[in-house]
Amino acid sequence: MRTNFDLSSIPPGILIGVSAVLLVQIALAVAALVDVHRRPAATVVTGNKWVWVLVIVVSSFLGPILYFAVGRKPAHAVDQPGAGRNSSGADIADALYGSDAKLAHR
Numbered sequence: 001m002r003t004n005f006d007l008s009s010i011p012p013g014i015l016i017g018v019s020a021v022l023l024v025q026i027a028l029a030v031a032a033l034v035d036v037h038r039r040p041a042a043t044v045v046t047g048n049k050w051v052w053v054l055v056i057v058v059s060s061f062l063g064p065i066l067y068f069a070v071g072r073k074p075a076h077a078v079d080q081p082g083a084g085r086n087s088s089g090a091d092i093a094d095a096l097y098g099s100d101a102k103l104a105h106r
Helices: 012-038 049-058 062-070 091-096 101-104
Strands: none
Touching: 012 062, 049 062, 091 101
16 A cells, blocks of 8 residues: 655646635635634624634634624624714814814913
8 A cells, every 4th residue: 555645646737726725725714813813802793702713723614704704793884983974184184183273272
């Protein structure tokens, strides 16, 4: 029984296809893990980020897809500053640095 496997016996098209699938799998897992890390626990469906880390790592290809499909709670427009209104540059500057009236009192 031969235990060594020679990659040169596999057709190049198969190797390229398997490599592409592997790269997509790694990219999905990394993107999902970064998103879990950056997202507050309140915006994750289970409320426990470690559950999703385990799902992403253990179920290699399906885990990240499940996380992106059902694991994240949608962001509400109320939670986003400035959502639903058009902000001018002056409004943004006032929000960051205070209005001109506040600056005059300094």
